[in-house]
Amino acid sequence: xxxxxxxxxxxxxxxxxxxxxxxNEIWIGSLIQLLKEFGHNxxxxxxxxxxxxxxxxxTSKKEGNKSxxxxxxxxxxxxxxxxxRIFKLRPDEWDGQWRILxxxxxxxxxxxxxxxxxxxxxSGFGTLSNSFWISPxxxxxxxxxxxxxxxxxxxxxxxxxxxxxxxxxQRLVEQCWDLNEINHKYNQFIEEYSKxxxxxxxxxxxKEMSDAECFVERTKLVHEYRKFLFIDPGLPEQLLPDHWxxxxxxxxxxxxxxxxxxxxxxxxxxVFKEGNENITKDEDYNVLSHPLMLPEN
Numbered sequence: 001x002x003x004x005x006x007x008x009x010x011x012x013x014x015x016x017x018x019x020x021x022x023x024n025e026i027w028i029g030s031l032i033q034l035l036k037e038f039g040h041n042x043x044x045x046x047x048x049x050x051x052x053x054x055x056x057x058x059t060s061k062k063e064g065n066k067s068x069x070x071x072x073x074x075x076x077x078x079x080x081x082x083x084x085r086i087f088k089l090r091p092d093e094w095d096g097q098w099r100i101l102x103x104x105x106x107x108x109x110x111x112x113x114x115x116x117x118x119x120x121x122x123s124g125f126g127t128l129s130n131s132f133w134i135s136p137x138x139x140x141x142x143x144x145x146x147x148x149x150x151x152x153x154x155x156x157x158x159x160x161x162x163x164x165x166x167x168x169x170q171r172l173v174e175q176c177w178d179l180n181e182i183n184h185k186y187n188q189f190i191e192e193y194s195k196x197x198x199x200x201x202x203x204x205x206x207k208e209m210s211d212a213e214c215f216v217e218r219t220k221l222v223h224e225y226r227k228f229l230f231i232d233p234g235l236p237e238q239l240l241p242d243h244w245x246x247x248x249x250x251x252x253x254x255x256x257x258x259x260x261x262x263x264x265x266x267x268x269x270x271v272f273k274e275g276n277e278n279i280t281k282d283e284d285y286n287v288l289s290h291p292l293m294l295p296e297n
Contacts, residue, residue: 027275126176
């Protein structure tokens with residue numbers, strides 16, 4: 001499984017896993033230094049953060065001759081939603097209802113329709129037929145936010161309903177998502193990262209990994225695992241097939257993340273401190289009290 005360490009995508013990962021816990025903002029110099037660890041140069045970092053600025057994910061401010069970039073409300077909302085899904089160890093219970101979104105968006109605003117489709121896939125919706133999207137998850141809040149964001153209220157209808165046949169609910173799942181392909185991707189992740197986990201766990205125990213190396217490996221781990229947000233709809237347990245590997249992958253991710261967490265945070269804080277005189281963490285943020293750090297009930 002080759003990581004595509006796209007600069008913009010890596011910046012999203014850093015905001016989601018680190019920066020959002022430290023006031024949501026970072027000096028551009030610190031960001032450049034952090035991304036140098038992955039082989040990204042200053043020019044590519046500045047171009048990527050500029051693009052994110054134009055897209056409304058971040059905004060900037062000047063203090064003296066220093067530029068700081070911080071998450072917008074849109075950026076904060078996306079990071080929180082992503083984190084809730086990434087760090088979820090078990091599938092949700094199902095309430096038995098389907099969320100159904102139907103739209104008829106005119107051709108002259110096709111770009112809006114294309115963007116909406118991407119957002120729906122990311123949130124976990126699947127297409128039952130053209131312009132007919134369904135999800136068993138409670139995504140009411142996300143749907144209303146998307147309708148407002150793209151101003152498509154006059155073209156959209158949203159329903160919450162139960163399925164009354166003639167097939168089973170699983171048949172709807174089969175029509176909307178290729179769970180075999182998703183399971184295959186999880187199997188690839190497990191095969192690669194279970195080996196790396198054992199190697200790095202042993203190296204850390206022997207103090208043969210630096211804080212910087214742990215930072216790189218934790219960031220790459222989150223970056224790779226985050227890709228499942230774009231393909232796995234996060235179905236409730238009742239709708240998953242037998243031998244589903246998503247939970248196995250989640251457990252491996254959690255164990256590996258725990259192993260790398262403390263030294264990775266030390267390196268991040270060292271670099272972050274150079275551009276921010278005072279480190280201000282979220283009051284409830286401690287890498288060891290992260291949802292992944294807590295024992296399961």
